[in-house]
Amino acid sequence: MIQLKVNGVAQSFGGEPEMPLLWYLRDILGMTGSKFGCGIGLCGACTVHVNGQATRSCVTTMRDAAGKEVTTIEGLEKNGLHPVQKAWMQINVPQCGYCQVGQMMQAAALLNAKKQPTDAEIDAAMSGNICRCGTYQRIRAAIKAAAGEMA
Amino acid sequence: MSTIENVSRRRFLTGGVIATGALVLGVRFYSKLSSGDRLPHDTNADRAKLHPSVYLGIDPDGTVWIVASRSEMGTTSRTTLPLVVADELDADWKRVKIEQAIGDKRYGDQNTDGSHSIRSYYDAMRIAGASARFMLIQAAAKQWGVPATECETDLHVVIHRSTGHKATYGELANAAAKLPVPRTEQLKFKPKTAWRYVGKGEVSYDLEALVTGKAIYGMDARLDGMLYASVERPPVLGGQVKSYDDKEALKVAGVHQTVPIDPFKQAPGFQPLGGIAVIAENTWAAFQGRKKLNISWENGANESYNSADYKNELRETSHKPCKVVRSVGDVEAAFAKGERTLEADYYVPLLAHAAMEPLVALAEFKDGKVTAWAPTQNPQAAQEIIGKELGISPNDVICHVTLLGGGFGRKSKPDYVAEAAVLSKKMGRPVKVVWTREDDIKFDYYNAVASMYMKAALGGDGKPTAWLQRSVFPPIPSIFDVNAVYGDPGHLQQGWTDIPYNLPNLRVENGPAKAHVRIGWLRSVANIYHAFAVQCFTDELAHAAGRDPVDYLLDLIGSPRTIDFDGVQYPNYGASLETYPWETGRLRHVTEMVAEKSGWGKRKHGRGTGIGIAAHRSFLTYVATVVEVEVNDQGEVRIPRVDMALDAGLVVNPEATRAQFEGAAVFGTSVARSGEITATKGVIDQSNFQDYPVARINEVPAQTNVYMVDSDAPPAGVGEPGVPPFIAAFCNAIFAATGKRVRDLPITKLGLS
Numbered sequence: 061m062i063q064l065k066v067n068g069v070a071q072s073f074g075g076e077p078e079m080p081l082l083w084y085l086r087d088i089l090g091m092t093g094s095k096f097g098c099g100i101g102l103c104g105a106c107t108v109h110v111n112g113q114a115t116r117s118c119v120t121t122m123r124d125a126a127g128k129e130v131t132t133i134e135g136l137e138k139n140g141l142h143p144v145q146k147a148w149m150q151i152n153v154p155q156c157g158y159c160q161v162g163q164m165m166q167a168a169a170l171l172n173a174k175k176q177p178t179d180a181e182i183d184a185a186m187s188g189n190i191c192r193c194g195t196y197q198r199i200r201a202a203i204k205a206a207a208g209e210m211a
Numbered sequence: 212m213s214t215i216e217n218v219s220r221r222r223f224l225t226g227g228v229i230a231t232g233a234l235v236l237g238v239r240f241y242s243k244l245s246s247g248d249r250l251p252h253d254t255n256a257d258r259a260k261l262h263p264s265v266y267l268g269i270d271p272d273g274t275v276w277i278v279a280s281r282s283e284m285g286t287t288s289r290t291t292l293p294l295v296v297a298d299e300l301d302a303d304w305k306r307v308k309i310e311q312a313i314g315d316k317r318y319g320d321q322n323t324d325g326s327h328s329i330r331s332y333y334d335a336m337r338i339a340g341a342s343a344r345f346m347l348i349q350a351a352a353k354q355w356g357v358p359a360t361e362c363e364t365d366l367h368v369v370i371h372r373s374t375g376h377k378a379t380y381g382e383l384a385n386a387a388a389k390l391p392v393p394r395t396e397q398l399k400f401k402p403k404t405a406w407r408y409v410g411k412g413e414v415s416y417d418l419e420a421l422v423t424g425k426a427i428y429g430m431d432a433r434l435d436g437m438l439y440a441s442v443e444r445p446p447v448l449g450g451q452v453k454s455y456d457d458k459e460a461l462k463v464a465g466v467h468q469t470v471p472i473d474p475f476k477q478a479p480g481f482q483p484l485g486g487i488a489v490i491a492e493n494t495w496a497a498f499q500g501r502k503k504l505n506i507s508w509e510n511g512a513n514e515s516y517n518s519a520d521y522k523n524e525l526r527e528t529s530h531k532p533c534k535v536v537r538s539v540g541d542v543e544a545a546f547a548k549g550e551r552t553l554e555a556d557y558y559v560p561l562l563a564h565a566a567m568e569p570l571v572a573l574a575e576f577k578d579g580k581v582t583a584w585a586p587t588q589n590p591q592a593a594q595e596i597i598g599k600e601l602g603i604s605p606n607d608v609i610c611h612v613t614l615l616g617g618g619f620g621r622k623s624k625p626d627y628v629a630e631a632a633v634l635s636k637k638m639g640r641p642v643k644v645v646w647t648r649e650d651d652i653k654f655d656y657y658n659a660v661a662s663m664y665m666k667a668a669l670g671g672d673g674k675p676t677a678w679l680q681r682s683v684f685p686p687i688p689s690i691f692d693v694n695a696v697y698g699d700p701g702h703l704q705q706g707w708t709d710i711p712y713n714l715p716n717l718r719v720e721n722g723p724a725k726a727h728v729r730i731g732w733l734r735s736v737a738n739i740y741h742a743f744a745v746q747c748f749t750d751e752l753a754h755a756a757g758r759d760p761v762d763y764l765l766d767l768i769g770s771p772r773t774i775d776f777d778g779v780q781y782p783n784y785g786a787s788l789e790t791y792p793w794e795t796g797r798l799r800h801v802t803e804m805v806a807e808k809s810g811w812g813k814r815k816h817g818r819g820t821g822i823g824i825a826a827h828r829s830f831l832t833y834v835a836t837v838v839e840v841e842v843n844d845q846g847e848v849r850i851p852r853v854d855m856a857l858d859a860g861l862v863v864n865p866e867a868t869r870a871q872f873e874g875a876a877v878f879g880t881s882v883a884r885s886g887e888i889t890a891t892k893g894v895i896d897q898s899n900f901q902d903y904p905v906a907r908i909n910e911v912p913a914q915t916n917v918y919m920v921d922s923d924a925p926p927a928g929v930g931e932p933g934v935p936p937f938i939a940a941f942c943n944a945i946f947a948a949t950g951k952r953v954r955d956l957p958i959t960k961l962g963l964s
Binding site for chain 1: 433
């Protein structure tokens with residue numbers, strides 16, 4: 061049995077240890093906020109936090125997630141909306157929205173590490189997250205807005 | 212028919228601007244169900260007390276239900292069309308609840324493509340809102356014993372000022388429901404000065420759901436007892452399974468069984484491609500089982516297809532006389548005069564859609580009927596193909612439309628929805644088919660590979676005295692007819708037959724090309740390659756003539772006039788030329804506007820930097836774009852700034868429109884920088900984002916400015932028109948910065964590094 065915490069709740073998993081965390085979250089726990097985009101860690105749609113670090117859940121096996129604390133969009137903020145989510149709404153970032161959960165999880169991790177990231181730091185942190193609708197300009201603006209609110 | 216009747220009598224309207232020049236209301240009517248038929252799936256709008264239209268219902272508690280009949284893939288049409296209803300109703304947006312329609316012909320065409328949701332449904336939305344407002348006013352006037360003409364509405368209430376009477380929409384719903392639905396001629400529409408939402412816009416109705424992960428996409432659909440499927444499809448189009456061994460696949464934990472899917476019968480259309488499906492308890496198990504399949508394929512005739520050879524074939528065809536699709540004057544006679552001529556070949560490869568949500572669909576076959584949940588742009592086409600595949604009536608297929616994680620045209624083609632239905636029938640349980648990213652890229656309906664040959668003769672003043680252009684590309688109709696090799700008018704119109712220049716001698720031609728992969732619509736479609744060739748060749752001529760590219764472009768567009776398409780098959784994107792004439796003055800205007808806003812000719816450009824311009828009309832919208840690039844010594848290209856000016860007629864939701872154009876610059880960046888699908892022996896070479904890269908945050912324009920012409924002309928498209936001129940302007944900017952001319956896309960072939 062693999063033990064882990066998902067959004068603060070203890071969970072145990074007796075299935076295939078090679079199953080990626082993404083499919084455990086989506087198919088087994090029914091938490092569908094984290095998205096499937098590429099399956100090989102190239103697009104960032106599946107980004108969650110594992111022990112506070114932005115992590116591609118599509119290439120993180122359950123074996124690797126054992127004993128860890130996993131945070132998904134469903135648990136990003138216990139009360140209301142996280143500053144990143146508020147900023148995403150304020151700047152009206154999403155178009156189709158499919159990649160945005162991964163974008164916000166990545167951005168939240170960035171802002172945890174860097175209070176006021178520069179454009180270059182934003183690009184470096186966010187370049188693993190693809191948005192095919194092309195909302196990047198707004199993502200950059202929203203990260204700055206969130207940084208302002210968290211300051 | 213010219214009346215709207217109550218929906219319970221099964222009559223309904225669909226949109227259609229049938230005006231001349233300005234916005235006038237027009238409605239088409241048709242009936243679908245005979246009286247007494249039950250709707251397959253009533254909406255809350257259908258069930259609401261006051262229900263003057265299939266799109267609208269009002270409950271006695273004041274809730275306004277508005278039906279979104281178009282698919283939401285990020286363009287915000289699911290919000291913007293209901294805004295039009297709410298405005299004409301004078302409704303409080305906070306009291307509006309939007310519900311998504313299933314596929315149903317009573318809503319008219321639901322294929323959410325071609326950038327026409329607002330254009331085609333603007334009138335229908337206004338009529339729905341105005342009809343309800345009319346009935347509410349009538350009910351209030353009757354109640355108060357005052358003339359209806361003295362009553363007015365204000366946010367969700369009817370008022371009679373002189374007596375001080377006031378009643379809410381909810382209070383009036385019951386009484387209003389007893390009144391006949393007015394005829395369109397009885398309706399009074401709000402003047403522009405009274406618009407609450409139109410022209411001002413609103414953020415997406417789903418915004419909070421989108422940022423909290425609660426939004427439900429096709430990938431998120433679940434049913435109790437459902438199984439998951441992953442399908443190994445024939446690697447070559449038209450191929451089939453010779454034999455297969457699933458012993459190892461069945462050993463994978465969670466795998467239930469394998470199921471063969473029949474190959475399609477020519478032509479492919481929207482049929483499943485065939486192959487072997489692995490059915491499992493969860494997505495991962497299905498993927499793992501599939502990897503263990505051992506399949507021997509019969510590849511068929513398309514095994515001969517190699518992209519490099521095919522490119523040469525297209526080019527050779529384009530160097531010989533082809534089918535003439537538009538001709539002015541005498542090009543050959545003009546070329547024979549011995550003036551200076553320029554020739555150029557342009558090339559755009561196959562392109563994949565690569566929406567962030569890979570294809571996926573859930574279907575349940577039960578008691579001879581199918582219920583499907585899918586991120587589809589085209590639920591009625593899903594009903595049709597499921598009906599055909601399963602031998603049932605399309606009316607026995609309910610297709611629910613989830614949110615779409617991007618579409619870009621791919622999700623107009625419901626082959627993946629049909630797969631789910633076929634498998635559910637075989638399994639006797641609900642089945643969700645999940646495509647991997649690799650499936651999504653290898654089994655696309657690609658934007659056509661195209662070769663364009665351009666030739667012009669320049670007169671003493673540097674302007675063209677003759678212009679010849681030939682395009683050769685496998686046409687989209689080839690998915691329905693394997694013998695289709697010529698471009699159809701619907702795609703030749705896209706930036707080719709409608710070249711807007713005032714030229715004394717012009718010939719537009721199109722050559723034959725046989726398709727070896729499925730060809731389909733992708734954001735902007737044929738405009739991508741046509742605008743690339745025309746707008747880059749224009750820039751070449753400007754430089755050859757020693758002229759400023761903006762001045763030269765304006766010279767070629769000429770003085771404002773309406774293009775005469777006499778003798779040319781020009782469908783005008785399905786709109787009438789009376790309502791939406793091709794006005795060169797509007798293209799001029801956006802060109803001048805973007806030149807001014809971008810500081811064209813005023814900003815300094817140092818070594819390795821440059822700007823380019825392009826102007827193009829598509830989907831009835833006029834766009835001009837200026838792109839600035841920086842190319843460093845390593846050949847890396849940065850895009851510091853993009854300026855886009857557009858005239859899309861009336862813009863209902865400016866904020867959403869701005870977002871569409873910002874996104875178009877990014878989509879265009881992907882096409883120009885790295886968009887290329889190739890095939891070897893009929894098998895697609897690319898598989899995922901490592902070999903089909905799309906633009907990332909560090910590669911896209913640092914700043915995109917969007918300027919909209921304030922216009923009362925009828926609304927036109929905004930989802931697609933930003934892409935084509937961006938690509939050409941970007942390539943022209945690279946020339947300005949480096950002296951290297953981009954004639955083959957993507958730019959990786961240019962050898963900048």
